[in-house]
Amino acid sequence: MTAETIKVGVIAGEVSGDLLGGDLIAALRTAHDGRIELVGVGGEALERQGLKSLFDFSELSIMGISQVLKRLPSLLRRIRQTADALVAARPDLLVIIDSPDFTHRVARRVRKALPDLPVVNYVCPSVWAWKEERAPRMRAYVDRVLALLPFEPAAMERLGGPATTYVGHRLIGDADVQRVRAARLGRSTGETGGKTCLLLPGSRSTEISRLLPVFGQMAAELSARHAGMRFLLPTVPRQEALVRRLTADWPNPPQITITTEEKWQAFADADAAIAASGTVILELALARVPVVSTYRFDWIANIFLRRVKVWTAAIANLIADYAVVPEYLNEQVRPGVLTRWFERLSADTTERRAMLEGYDLVHARMQTERPPGETGAAVILDLLATKKPGRT
Secondary structure (H helix, E strand, C coil): CCCCCEEEEEEECCHHHHHHHHHHHHHHHHHCCCCEEEEEECCHHHHHCCCCCCCCHHHHCCCCHHHHHHCHHHHHHHHHHHHHHHHHHCCCEEEEECCHHHHHHHHHHHHHHCCCCCEEEECCCCCCCECCCHHHHHCCCCCEEEECCCCHHHHHHHHCCCEEEECCCHHHHCHHHHHHHHHHHCCCCCCCCCCEEEEECCCCHHHHHHHHHHHHHHHHHHHHHCCCCEEEEECCHHHHHHHHHHHCCCCCCCEEECCHHHHHHHHHHCCEEEEECCHHHHHHHHHCCCEEEEECCCHHHHHHHCCECCCCCCHHHHHHCCCCCCEEEHHHCCHHHHHHHHHHHCCCCHHHHHHHHHHHHHHHHCCCCCCHHHHHHHHHHHHHHHHCCCCC
């Protein structure tokens, strides 16, 4: 008897979600004896698994409230197109991956037309941070949530959201993170000679433009206070010109690099880092690079900032459940305070030792028995066995 074919609807709106989706489908193919057919929206990773994307998924890489508002007509059109295509395809299961401004709207429309369709949400929305009322609303169109962070299942249960499983974060198994972490575990600090400061002002032009001038003032102050200071600034190719323009007049220019290999080498070489808030803070924590988290919001984001309920923006802090990484926002991002934090974190101090101890706690709490894709595939197969019409 031929094993059953499973048709999976899948929607990924960003590169990170596409990578997660590709890994999940690959694990599903291994766990299921029959064929896996795909329909939906994604990028190269999902296309390698057999998806023919309905359109170029880069259209959905929308960051920030202002961008969403600006591109709302196009977004609404793609929501309708995607939902209609999925309803017509009648998949056995729908997997929505991150990008909730798009994926959740599609899922609501599809669930309305196909009320028995099982829906899995990969990457828990940050309902624990703001708009907590979204969690119980999700129960109307999401059956299971696959969470990347260990505190999210408890948070979703507390808020009345769908059943949530912690599958793990890709960074735990990332080869570059593991290599840098291993190298830094055997490394001491406080040696004589110049210090190396890692600067990470973000990957979007707005972040870079707001933070890099302050980083430049800090770099000048550090260079005046310490001989032999070196600054490393890995960036992405599309932002290289902007970064070079904004650092052209620095008295002690940073070493600017654009490749992934050079980024991780900078992580390995740095004594400490000053970074824009985001996933990179978790990368640094898992790699054991001491860091100060910074961010300056635009005026629209500042209005919505009042609605944020979470006590910290640093994921490492949320996992540890205390302030492992210091954070500075908006006008608090000042060169003097960043200078003094770097001095404390780049030497063998109480502050540095405490941060590294917190990092090790975060690392331990994020461990899983199986890779994320394997756990996610098991959840999907269990859901199909219990929810698909005609199955017992």
